[in-house]
Structures are given as C-alpha cells and as structure tokens.
Amino acid sequence: MNEKIYCKSGGCSAKLGAKKLSHILEKIDSYKDSHVLVGFDSRDDAAVYQIDENHAFVSTLDFFPPMVEDPYLYGQIAATNALSDIYAMNGTPKTALNIVCFPENEDLNILGKIIEGGNSKLVEAKCALVGGHSIRDDSIKYGLSVTGLVNPIDVKKNNGTQCGDVLILTKPLGVGLTLNALRMDDCSKSMQERVFKSMTTLNKYACDILKKYDVHALTDVTGFGLLVHLNEMLDEKNSAVIYKDSIPYFDDCQKYVEEFYLSGAAQTNRNSVEGKIYFDCDFFTEEILFDPQTSGGLLASVSKEDLEKLEIDFKENNLELYVVGEVIEKNEYNVYVR
Incomplete structure (x- = not known):
C-alpha cells in the first residue's frame, strides 16, 4: 500500500480570495429568517441559528486538498481546522459529517487513514461523526461539516472590537x-x-x-x-x-x-x-x-x-x-x- 498522498498546493491556501468572494456574495438575495443570528453577510466564521431562548445551532463546513503527504495527519489537520470555526463562535461542536472527494482508482486504504485521522480529533473534541458524503474526483479533497451548540447570548461575533481592546x-x-x-x-x-x-x-x-x-x-x-x-x-x-x-x-x-x-x-x-x-x-x-x-x-x-x-x-x-x-x-x- 502506498501510504503517501500527492500534494501540490493545499490547506487553506487553496481558498478563493476574500475580495472575489465578497463580490459574489453581495449579489445574493438570501431568504430572510429572523432566527438567523449570524449569516454570510457579516463574513463571520460560522452561521448561527437560534432554536429557543437558550439554544442556537452553530454551522460550518471546511474542506481542502492535501498539504502533507501523510494521510492520517492530513485528516487530523482538516478536522482540527473545521472544528475551529465552531470555537471561533464560542460554540461547542456536537456532530460532524465527512466531505470526501477521492479518485476512483486510488488506494482506499489512503481514504481510510484520512478519515481515521479526522475522527481522532473529533473524539478529542467529543464531537460525534454521524455520516458524510463522497464523490469521485480527479484529486483528493477532505473536510467536514460541523454543527455545534451555543447559548445565543454567548455568541462571539468577529466584528465587535472596541476601542482600547x-x-x-x-x-x-x-x-x-x-x-x-x-x-x-x-x-x-x-x-x-x-x-x-x-x-x-x-x-x-x-x-x-x-x-x-x-x-x-x-x-x-x-x-x-x-x-x-x-x-x-x-x-x-x-x-x-x-x-x-x-x-x-x-x-x-x-x-x-x-x-x-x-x-x-x-x-x-x-x-x-x-x-x-x-x-x-x-x-x-x-x-x-x-x-x-x-x-x-x-x-x-x-x-x-x-x-x-x-x-x-x-x-x-x-x-x-x-x-x-x-x-x-x-x-x-x-x-x-x-
């Protein structure tokens, strides 16, 4: 088994630029729901949807191509990165879904190692892996969609800086x-x-x-x-x-x-x-x-x-x-x- 994966340019450096994304998203007229406390309009780390007075969902997803050759380590890094958006909103991650793009003729043992690596960080975070979705692709990509919980009054947005902080x-x-x-x-x-x-x-x-x-x-x-x-x-x-x-x-x-x-x-x-x-x-x-x-x-x-x-x-x-x-x-x- 070949336990290395080919990486040319991966991780978060594969993101589209912030200026390009803003140009696209500002044209989107999304459905307005009063329970959405944080959406994409504020360019925050995750979405927040209020369920009741004391509970809100925190939702995010993150995936990218490999940036290291070790598939287990790649999985760990991808999961750590995806979970981070929940923490950045002051939330607690609860469930996660795998997102997988994988070449049809590639060794499935590599995919197994990637998912094992990701799950190891979910276990550390006490976050349950509950499923996922996979597609055939020319190159490997992996990440997770993570859902967490937060009290609405405890949400930490990214744009509340105060003079003197x-x-x-x-x-x-x-x-x-x-x-x-x-x-x-x-x-x-x-x-x-x-x-x-x-x-x-x-x-x-x-x-x-x-x-x-x-x-x-x-x-x-x-x-x-x-x-x-x-x-x-x-x-x-x-x-x-x-x-x-x-x-x-x-x-x-x-x-x-x-x-x-x-x-x-x-x-x-x-x-x-x-x-x-x-x-x-x-x-x-x-x-x-x-x-x-x-x-x-x-x-x-x-x-x-x-x-x-x-x-x-x-x-x-x-x-x-x-x-x-x-x-x-x-x-x-x-x-x-x-």
Whole structure:
C-alpha cells in the first residue's frame, strides 16, 4: 500500500480570495429568517441559528486538498481546522459529517487513514461523526461539516472590537511559508514537528479559557492571513495597531521568505486589503502577516483589564498567548503595522 498522498498546493491556501468572494456574495438575495443570528453577510466564521431562548445551532463546513503527504495527519489537520470555526463562535461542536472527494482508482486504504485521522480529533473534541458524503474526483479533497451548540447570548461575533481592546493570538504564524518550504524539501524535521503540532492542536483549549473573560470579538486566523481577518474584525468601525516586534512566527520563516518560498495566496490576501494597511516594517513582517494559515490560532479582541489574568490563565494551562496589537479609534488606515 502506498501510504503517501500527492500534494501540490493545499490547506487553506487553496481558498478563493476574500475580495472575489465578497463580490459574489453581495449579489445574493438570501431568504430572510429572523432566527438567523449570524449569516454570510457579516463574513463571520460560522452561521448561527437560534432554536429557543437558550439554544442556537452553530454551522460550518471546511474542506481542502492535501498539504502533507501523510494521510492520517492530513485528516487530523482538516478536522482540527473545521472544528475551529465552531470555537471561533464560542460554540461547542456536537456532530460532524465527512466531505470526501477521492479518485476512483486510488488506494482506499489512503481514504481510510484520512478519515481515521479526522475522527481522532473529533473524539478529542467529543464531537460525534454521524455520516458524510463522497464523490469521485480527479484529486483528493477532505473536510467536514460541523454543527455545534451555543447559548445565543454567548455568541462571539468577529466584528465587535472596541476601542482600547488588546489583540491576542493563540498560535504562531508561518504555516503557509513552512508548507511551501516542505514542498521544496527545505524544511527541517524539527520545524515540521513544531508546525504540525500547532496545526493539530484544537482551539478548544484556548476557547475554554476565553469563555471566562470579556471578549468583544473573536475569529480564527486561516487562509486569509492575520491582516485580512483583522480587517474583517474591525468592520470599518475601528482601526488597529499591530506591534511589528511582537508578531509570533515559526523559527525558520525568515529564511523561507529570503528564499522566496512565497505563495500566490499571500499575494491575493495582500491585494484584498490594498490601501487599507499602513506598513512601517520590513518585507518579511508584511509577508508573515499575509501568510495563509491552515488550522491557525484564535485572534481575539479583549478588554485590556482582563489581559493580566488571561496571560496567567494561559500560562498555567501550558497554552500559547501572544499580545500582537490594540484597537484604536477609526483612522485613515484600518490597520497600522509599526
């Protein structure tokens, strides 16, 4: 059995650009239902539908081509990424459906490994795999549709930033650059282990801690990179400062930029916020902020008064937490990197 899968360009770097998606979706006249608390109009991470006074569904789906050759690891990363959208809404995942595209003549043992990997993260999340759908395709794609629950008053939208908030990030950046280096056979074993561990760490654990604090806006950083996701969070209501010397990234990323292991997805991200970002930093910092993440961390806009306790709480639970910026009054640019 061949236990490797071919990957040319995968993960969240395979996303369509934010500007193209907005252009399409703004023309869609969807049915209006008063129970829909969050739909696609706010460009949030998942949809929220209220059932009764205390319960709402959180719905999302996510799938992509392979970004690693190990099918089990690919399944783990895809499931971790899909579950993240539920956590980004402050929800609890309950059920999941597999989404599978698979070549008819490919070894089915590979598909078995992918689904096993995905299920291992669902089990960790205490989320039941209840079915799925598969089609024949020229190339492999895998992901999940996940449904969760949340109390309507506890929903965390991505666009509630408040002036004076601090911006915190729960995973380092540089996944896209690292995957590019891996495809070029220029990524050390230690770097692979570090990045793969991050990509398969559920955002559940960070979300569980954030539930205890005054979080005004929450999202996960994935294929659009930190700056595009942050721009969506600000929603033209506020601006933000990103501290250029406080951005966390995986160790070898600077080398990868010097070697020009750059992706078209990062350039697409850059184009989608053209004219909205002010840079007072070097080229590497720009690239790391536009780098497409797969299964990235949570980006939260939290009350400055909670920061000290938050940092202690994350440290006591052996979780990463990085203060990357602050929310300021609306200014000429949406984001200032300085």
